[in-house]
Amino acid sequence: MPELYPDRDPSLIVEFLSAIGSDQPALELGAGTGRVALPLSRQSRRVVCVEISSGLADQLEQAGGDLDVHVLRADMAAYNTEERFGLIYAVRSSFFHIGTQDRQVEALRRARAHLAPGGRLVLDCFVPDLQLLQRGGEVTLNDSSDDAADLRACSVDTVTQRITYREIQLSGLAAPRVLPVEQRYCWPAELDVMARLAGLELEDRYGDFMHAPFTNASRQHVSVYRPVTSVDRS
Numbered sequence: 001m002p003e004l005y006p007d008r009d010p011s012l013i014v015e016f017l018s019a020i021g022s023d024q025p026a027l028e029l030g031a032g033t034g035r036v037a038l039p040l041s042r043q044s045r046r047v048v049c050v051e052i053s054s055g056l057a058d059q060l061e062q063a064g065g066d067l068d069v070h071v072l073r074a075d076m077a078a079y080n081t082e083e084r085f086g087l088i089y090a091v092r093s094s095f096f097h098i099g100t101q102d103r104q105v106e107a108l109r110r111a112r113a114h115l116a117p118g119g120r121l122v123l124d125c126f127v128p129d130l131q132l133l134q135r136g137g138e139v140t141l142n143d144s145s146d147d148a149a150d151l152r153a154c155s156v157d158t159v160t161q162r163i164t165y166r167e168i169q170l171s172g173l174a175a176p177r178v179l180p181v182e183q184r185y186c187w188p189a190e191l192d193v194m195a196r197l198a199g200l201e202l203e204d205r206y207g208d209f210m211h212a213p214f215t216n217a218s219r220q221h222v223s224v225y226r227p228v229t230s231v232d233r234s
């Protein structure tokens with residue numbers, strides 16, 4: 001099985017994450033083939049990876065070699081380990097792979113329960129594209145060369161907030177490859193309310209991993225949550 005997103009350089013993500021809870025282990029939700037987890041663990045950090053696909057989990061385990069990387073073959077809304085983490089994170093909108101609002105809240109509760117004191121949850125998610133929601137779907141060309149093309153077809157259901165993607169890789173040399181992906185998107189404000197239900201509160205929100213401000217124009221948000229400390233009795 002090929003590596004996930006081999007062309008997407010994770011160094012800015014790793015730099016951002018390595019500053020959080022760095023004296024404690026980290027947990028990645030939806031780690032894929034370890035694009036982020038492996039370089040993070042190369043910074044002398046233990047990284048535990050939750051990954052639901054056994055094929056990707058096997059690949060990640062092999063690539064981990066001598067690094068302190070441990071793979072949990074589990075659902076990010078249903079894993080359990082005794083270990084506690086200074087950092088729990090999900091990048092590239094992996095959190096949206098959880099298909100319902102209830103299960104997303106459960107994943108946030110689970111993350112809260114696995115945070116060490118002072119730990120933080122970081123979620124990197126896309127901001128829903130209003131025009132795409134209105135159109136109901138689209139086909140886009142991600143990349144192309146003389147003998148290859150990488151297409152993405154998607155359709156949106158605004159009632160369930162679900163997006164169905166088909167990533168279609170065409171190459172003159174190989175059979176077409178179709179990767180099906182389903183996501184349940186939500187707005188940053190909904191995410192904050194779900195996090196509140198799980199005992200987490202927003203600490204910071206950026207527009208990217210370089211700490212750019214989050215603005216009207218941001219297509220992505222990098223949100224940092226901490227355990228709720230104050231009880232509002234008003």
Ligand SMILES: C[S@@+](CC[C@H](N)C(=O)[O-])C[C@H]1O[C@@H](n2cnc3c(N)ncnc32)[C@H](O)[C@@H]1O
Nearest residue numbers: 030031032035051052053074075076092094097
């Ligand atoms: C967008 S990919 C991101 C992979 C990796 N984090 C990266 O940035 O390269 C999402 C990953 O989440 C995994 N995944 C999807 N649903 C999951 C679930 N419910 N629990 C755990 N992993 C899940 C997929 O198998 C996939 O590896």
